Amino acid sequence: xxxxxxxxxLSDLYYTGKTNDxxxxxxxxxxxKYVRVVGILDAVSRMEDLFRFNSLNFEAIxxxxxxxxxxxxxxxxxxxxxxxxxxxxxxxxxxxxxxxYKA
Numbered sequence: 001x002x003x004x005x006x007x008x009x010l011s012d013l014y015y016t017g018k019t020n021d022x023x024x025x026x027x028x029x030x031x032x033k034y035v036r037v038v039g040i041l042d043a044v045s046r047m048e049d050l051f052r053f054n055s056l057n058f059e060a061i062x063x064x065x066x067x068x069x070x071x072x073x074x075x076x077x078x079x080x081x082x083x084x085x086x087x088x089x090x091x092x093x094x095x096x097x098x099x100x101y102k103a
Contacts, residue, residue, distance in 0.1 A: 003094065004093045006095050013031055014035055033070050034097065037070055064080070079092070
């Protein structure tokens with residue numbers, strides 16, 4: 001899939017492992033797992049391939065929004081669009097990292 005970052009802090013975390021945004025600072029282990037999950041999203045060619053990775057807990061959460069598990073506490077929220085006329089190109093737009101169990 002073609003991965004696009006909708007927020008700057010997501011791109012910063014992926015490419016540099018840190019961000020200047022004080023609101024979005026995570027432990028190094030969470031950042032390492034985030035980079036691994038984005039790598040998986042980038043490597044697969046279609047949405048159905050994500051079901052092979054049981055640890056991701058891939059699920060639809062809303063109107064064309066999906067999520068995968070980063071770790072026990074955090075999930076990565078994203079959108080997917082397929083380009084008409086293209087054979088397998090799917091654009092994955094990363095939206096946010098959320099604390100799944102935070103009340």
